[in-house]
Amino acid sequence: xxxxxxxxxxxxxxAAWMCAELGLKVERVDVGGQFGGNDRPExxxxxxxxxxxxxxxxxxxxxxxxxxxxxxxxxxxxEPWFPKDARRRALASQWMDWALATLIPTFNPMFLxxxxxxxxKRDNALVTRQKTASERLFRMLDAQLAKSAYVLGDxxxxxxxxxxxxxxxxxxxxxxxPSLANVEGYFQRLSERPxxxxxxxxxxx
Numbered sequence: 001x002x003x004x005x006x007x008x009x010x011x012x013x014x015a016a017w018m019c020a021e022l023g024l025k026v027e028r029v030d031v032g033g034q035f036g037g038n039d040r041p042e043x044x045x046x047x048x049x050x051x052x053x054x055x056x057x058x059x060x061x062x063x064x065x066x067x068x069x070x071x072x073x074x075x076x077x078x079e080p081w082f083p084k085d086a087r088r089r090a091l092a093s094q095w096m097d098w099a100l101a102t103l104i105p106t107f108n109p110m111f112l113x114x115x116x117x118x119x120x121k122r123d124n125a126l127v128t129r130q131k132t133a134s135e136r137l138f139r140m141l142d143a144q145l146a147k148s149a150y151v152l153g154d155x156x157x158x159x160x161x162x163x164x165x166x167x168x169x170x171x172x173x174x175x176x177x178p179s180l181a182n183v184e185g186y187f188q189r190l191s192e193r194p195x196x197x198x199x200x201x202x203x204x205x
Contacts, residue, residue: 003028004043005052006035008205010104010169011065012053014161018069020195021156022076066096066162073158080155088152092159095144095151099162103141107134107170114173115204131175138170138183145182149189164190168200 003019003026005012012028019026031037032052039050047054047063055062055071062068070093073082083089110130113122141163144151151159167187170177190196 001026001058002056004031004046004054004056006030006033007199008033008202009052010108010165011051013165013200013202014065015053015055015068015072016199017165017195018072018077018081018158018161020199021081021193022072024072024076066100069096069158069161077158080153081158083152083157088157091152092157095159096162099166103134103137103166104162106130106137107166107173110134110175111169111173111204114175127175131177134170135178138167138180139178141167142180142182145186150186160190164196165200169204172204 001019001024003012003015005015005028007013007016007028007030009032016026016028031043031054037043038047038052043054044050046056046061049063051063053063053065053068055068062071070082078084083092107130110127113127117123141151148154150156151163156164164186167183167190171184171187191201
């Protein structure tokens with residue numbers, strides 16, 4: 001099994017963290033960003049979007065990070081990562097989709113400005129707008145985490161993978177943010193997991 005994609009990509013981190021939680025021995029190949037290679041014909045044959053990550057499981061090729069996480073959770077993880085109960089599984093997918101469609105697109109423009117844009121070229125008005133919008137969303141997550149240790153209960157599910165990587169980035173951006181006790185407690189619990197420390201708790205670049 002191989003993951004194509006650089007370690008600093010938030011989407012690659014989801015796949016790599018999931019693999020590590022499941023005890024899988026996976027070769028990760030640096031692609032994208034400063035490593036390039038994602039515009040080469042051989043890569044585009046695997047993912048025509050030219051984006052990372054790409055999972056190779058034998059002759060099976062899969063792209064889109066949340067699809068990779070679901071595939072690994074279902075085929076290898078089982079409970080608790082991939083809930084057997086259909087309604088609980090639907091809730092896990094709901095939170096994964098919310099992270100992908102709402103949370104990450106809201107704070108990622110701020111991340112790009114603060115981490116990957118030179119100070120003199122930053123759009124400070126955009127940072128302010130996205131920070132305000134992101135705070136509202138992390139308050140939503142904080143309210144959910146008031147109910148249990150992880151997003152859906154006392155054990156992590158596939159829903160915690162995209163949310164966990166997002167929380168790390170949010171808490172380590174160079175900004176002032178409201179104190180959200182449940183989100184902060186969630187991060188502390190995640191940081192006790194070796195797989196999370198190895199694949200998610202990396203310098204922001």
